[in-house]
Amino acid sequence: MATKAQSLAHTRWLCKYHIVFTPKYRRKAIFNQYRESIGEILSRLCEYKGVNIIEGHLMIDHVHMLVTIPPKISVSSFMGYLKGKSALMIFDKHPNLKYKYGNRHFGAEGYYISTVGLNEATIKKYITEQEIHDKMSDKISIKEYEDPFKGGK
Numbered sequence: 001m002a003t004k005a006q007s008l009a010h011t012r013w014l015c016k017y018h019i020v021f022t023p024k025y026r027r028k029a030i031f032n033q034y035r036e037s038i039g040e041i042l043s044r045l046c047e048y049k050g051v052n053i054i055e056g057h058l059m060i061d062h063v064h065m066l067v068t069i070p071p072k073i074s075v076s077s078f079m080g081y082l083k084g085k086s087a088l089m090i091f092d093k094h095p096n097l098k099y100k101y102g103n104r105h106f107g108a109e110g111y112y113i114s115t116v117g118l119n120e121a122t123i124k125k126y127i128t129e130q131e132i133h134d135k136m137s138d139k140i141s142i143k144e145y146e147d148p149f150k151g152g153k
Helices: 032-049 075-093 095-101 120-140
Strands: 016-021 052-058 063-068 112-116
Touching: 016 075, 016 120, 032 052, 032 063, 032 075, 052 120, 063 120, 075 095
Parallel strands: none
Antiparallel strands: 016 063, 016 112, 052 063
């Protein structure tokens, strides 16, 4: 758990980030057999770089992670590494995905990232409850539409 400061040679640090990224065209690709292997791939890549995953959740169409990234690695270089290498590893493990995504492009361009200060518990709760919240909002957001050809008066 990354609740206390860690250290490098001459540095004490506690750099926590909330990261969200999506598959290309926000396709609902992270499900069933892919979900577990994508989670393992992301965990392994983070471990290689010395990044600690505090909390993570794979949704059907996006990934939430709460991580600590050492200050010797820039956030943008880590995200380039994570998205690039994970795409290669996903396509190596699941070659049938190349017909959906073509040319080894799994992730969409860009990502969301925010620094996490002392509100780590709030972010952890948000990540763990996000899937439940999305399911509930899908059930609630069923709207009855008026026929546009009848005239609304």
